[in-house]
Amino acid sequence: MNEHKAAIAVAGLKKSYKKVGVLKGVSFTVEKGSIFALLGANGAGKTTTINILTTLLKADEGMAFVDGSNVARTPETVRRRISLTGQFAAVDDILTGRENLELIGDLRHVKDSRKTAKELLKQFGLEDAAERRVQTYSGGMRRRLDIAMSLIGDPSIIFFDEPTTGLDPQSRNGMWETIKSLADNGTTIFLTTQYLEEADQLADKICILNKGKIVAEGTPAELKKLLPHGQVELKFQNEKQLNAAAKQLEGMSTTRDDEALALMVTTEGTVAELTRLLTKLGNAGVDVAEFAQKAPSLDDVFLKVISETKEKK
Amino acid sequence: MSRLGDTWVMAKRSLRHTVRSMDTIITVVITPIAMMLLFVFVFGSSFEKSLGDIKYIDFVTPAIIIMTVVSGIAYAAVRLSMDLQKGIINRFKTMPVAPSSILGGHATSSTLSNLFSSLLVLLVAFLIGFRTDAGVAEWLLFVGLTVLFTLATTWLAILFGLFAKTVEGAGAFSYILLFLIFLSSGFTPVDSMHPALRWFAENQPMTPIIETMRSLLTSGTIGSSAGIAIAWCIGLLVVAYALALRVYKTKTM
Numbered sequence: 001m002n003e004h005k006a007a008i009a010v011a012g013l014k015k016s017y018k019k020v021g022v023l024k025g026v027s028f029t030v031e032k033g034s035i036f037a038l039l040g041a042n043g044a045g046k047t048t049t050i051n052i053l054t055t056l057l058k059a060d061e062g063m064a065f066v067d068g069s070n071v072a073r074t075p076e077t078v079r080r081r082i083s084l085t086g087q088f089a090a091v092d093d094i095l096t097g098r099e100n101l102e103l104i105g106d107l108r109h110v111k112d113s114r115k116t117a118k119e120l121l122k123q124f125g126l127e128d129a130a131e132r133r134v135q136t137y138s139g140g141m142r143r144r145l146d147i148a149m150s151l152i153g154d155p156s157i158i159f160f161d162e163p164t165t166g167l168d169p170q171s172r173n174g175m176w177e178t179i180k181s182l183a184d185n186g187t188t189i190f191l192t193t194q195y196l197e198e199a200d201q202l203a204d205k206i207c208i209l210n211k212g213k214i215v216a217e218g219t220p221a222e223l224k225k226l227l228p229h230g231q232v233e234l235k236f237q238n239e240k241q242l243n244a245a246a247k248q249l250e251g252m253s254t255t256r257d258d259e260a261l262a263l264m265v266t267t268e269g270t271v272a273e274l275t276r277l278l279t280k281l282g283n284a285g286v287d288v289a290e291f292a293q294k295a296p297s298l299d300d301v302f303l304k305v306i307s308e309t310k311e312k313k
Numbered sequence: 314m315s316r317l318g319d320t321w322v323m324a325k326r327s328l329r330h331t332v333r334s335m336d337t338i339i340t341v342v343i344t345p346i347a348m349m350l351l352f353v354f355v356f357g358s359s360f361e362k363s364l365g366d367i368k369y370i371d372f373v374t375p376a377i378i379i380m381t382v383v384s385g386i387a388y389a390a391v392r393l394s395m396d397l398q399k400g401i402i403n404r405f406k407t408m409p410v411a412p413s414s415i416l417g418g419h420a421t422s423s424t425l426s427n428l429f430s431s432l433l434v435l436l437v438a439f440l441i442g443f444r445t446d447a448g449v450a451e452w453l454l455f456v457g458l459t460v461l462f463t464l465a466t467t468w469l470a471i472l473f474g475l476f477a478k479t480v481e482g483a484g485a486f487s488y489i490l491l492f493l494i495f496l497s498s499g500f501t502p503v504d505s506m507h508p509a510l511r512w513f514a515e516n517q518p519m520t521p522i523i524e525t526m527r528s529l530l531t532s533g534t535i536g537s538s539a540g541i542a543i544a545w546c547i548g549l550l551v552v553a554y555a556l557a558l559r560v561y562k563t564k565t566m
Contacts, residue, residue, distance in 0.1 A: 055406070055407060056406055082407060084403060084404065088399075090403055091400075092326065092401055094330050094334075103322065106319075106322040107323075108408065108409070133333075
């Protein structure tokens, strides 16, 4: 019954291309009116998931409900409720901005597509470019037009596939604002991203997808608890020093890189602990050549989460 | 009704593409016109002897019209192929728009723009001496057959456009159709052909279609091959339409 209340409900989704598994049993739910982020590296299966949910692709196994409708059985119903903003702007280069909007308005059977187009051109700051062919637009303008086209017909769920990939920081912030204001108006947002920061900024709920499986899910705050806090990188002059340091730090979580003569140490990230660590090495006569604190990257989250899933088994 | 409406919306889009690339219409009409000039003024006098009392320009004009259509429909394949390789097709596919409207838009605009190209070529034919006694009924039948042929071959073009890996490859199939025109009674009477070639020419679709058009324009009668001509066109239309929709659905779902 739950899937009828949720905006999106997915259970046991599987998809393979030429026998290579891309999705290996993906399940999650998205609350109505929330922003949901599917976070993962290239090749994790994000676009495949979005293609299945937007009726572009059929899953091999599993169920997917969008706004209460089964995407495989009643794709027509789903298409009335959704919009997709893909990785590449889905605009018609040869038409003008206004014509692009009117085209979508006509196909969505809105009452007055000319009026709708006019309003959206104004809302997205494209009035001056309305009568120009889209091929003369800048990247940012194309993106804005693309989103404006996605809003026509008041979809209850909008899918964004990597909305900020390839955007400059200013356009990226603009995109974030747009997504937030859409959600504020009650639209459910499903987005995929490779950037932890983006998911953190926008999402009410994040699922981390890795090699076709959900490896972690929760609110940004919940996921941050999983992050290794203070990764510290220590570099040494020679192997002897490296060996000595490794010996001193036995019992702590360390990763050794012989080629770089470096040692990665996972700490709580507190000043007291770092001081203790360095004092310990100093007292043992180990010379630390370089010291760097590493901000946690998405890779770190993956590594951490994956190693934990393995431990549980 | 909404399907027909959607098809027209998609056709308008595709017509805008056509109108905004006038060079494609010029490319479409220039080759048939050049061929017409070449055949009429260079080879025409030697063919004319075997034609009896028909002028060569009157003999060859139907083939030139068919050639114009065949060059033109390639752009339906090219435009569809361009759509498929760009993001916009995913927008259409995730919207409540029927595949028959998405493809039908291309078919409708291709038919309209090819009628326009054919009209241009016909005007040039008139300028260099083409004359006809055809009345309103014959002209209507002539236009009807041209529309039917254009629709049928356009859907064939769409089918090829769906299969094409590159935009450049999408239009290449029209060479097969051009080849069929040359191996028909379009440019020379089949009597003068080698027996094997003659058998082929008499039994392929271009010959009855061109001969019916020629009958309508020169003798003002529908001729003896009209039934076969229409059967070829309708058969091709039905098969190409059904296959195109099927391929589109399997390729996109």
